[in-house]
Amino acid sequence: MANLKTSAKKTKAQSMGMHTEVLTGKTQQKFFNPDEAENFFYWGTHDVDFNKRTELDVKDMDCKMANDKIDRLMSEGYGTIVIKNPQGKHSLGVGILNKLNLIFEGSLGYFGVGSIDGPIVKVNGRVGWSCAENMMAGKVIVEKNAGSCFGAAIRGGDLICKGSVGARTGIDQKGGSIIVGGDAGAFTGFMMQRGRIVVLGDVGINLGDSMYDGTIYVGGKIGSFGSDAVEAPMEKNDIDWLNRKLSVAEIGNNFDVSKMTKVVAGKKLWNYDALEPTEKKGAI
């Protein structure tokens, strides 16, 4: 019988001591070096030039090939990439972690532009389920309609759909802004924890169901409120923010945001007394 203990090859992670390190909790006492201030992209990503433009026809490529090609173009410094013939393929343009102008001339399938962190994406068509899922930063503009779970678990950035969106928009949202020019389906803002959702049209039933925090603004009719979602008064800050965001989103010109309905969490689900005792210590 082979001796597994001696024959097992040490991985790079093991040789770096990552399997034996002592975990001491979440707080990191060390901070940054101010001399590294002018770096605007993550380690291992690409510093591209917006003025360097190219086109990529993905008609005969699967999503992995297309995404590899996009990555290669970014590594060559291309900052504006136009994708021709996306033909509703799934998972296109995912995992882009640097700045980029990405333009899709057509529609995307499921999980398009997921887990992105920085790029500006324009889709000149429709998108399927879970567009921009787990988006961290950047801006995504969808010219037509979107499927269900639009912006699922989004953590930051601006996600804009000029048409209407399906059910569970912004489910588990943890930050960022989702802006919808048309209507939104049932369970919009389901379990959202932070961030903002703006719907200029109507929304379906159970709006903001089990929302923990965050804000939802609705311009049209509301099917019904979900559990723990309550109406709140609009304030000047809200109106200023909405006007600014709608101009960023390039939709809603001349829309009277002051007449929108603001929905927040009723906070019945909050249990900070038990969960975050250290947060309650004296002010600094």
Added chain:
Amino acid sequence: MAKKKKNKKKKLKQSKGQLGKKKETAREKMIGQTIGYRYDVNLLPDYKKLTPFLKKYIEHMGWDDLNWLEDVHMGYEENRPAVFDRNANGWVTIPKKIKLPDNQQDRDMIARELLVKFQMSPNHPLVDLKKAYLKF
């Protein structure tokens, strides 16, 4: 018996400064509950307070505003000012050398600047992980 009563009064005085015992904010009044955070996570940024570094960062990224940084605020961890780094999933404490203003808008702008610098630094903790686990 009389001495014991005096001690009780002293304890009450000490707890006055703690959160929940202070004057409630407008939001706390509205929801009728004490907010657990000691900063407003829903505070909208005041763009007049943008730092030169943040202006440069926004311009570099080609965005129209602070984008994801709108949700970044100066928080607290173990009684020290700190910023939550979502990439490392942990609080990063502010060095004692940096003096912070009292205004939350100013503090938030500093938090945003420090967080960007920290995340983009080659010394970020995730760089080691990426070196070890990078597949493609």
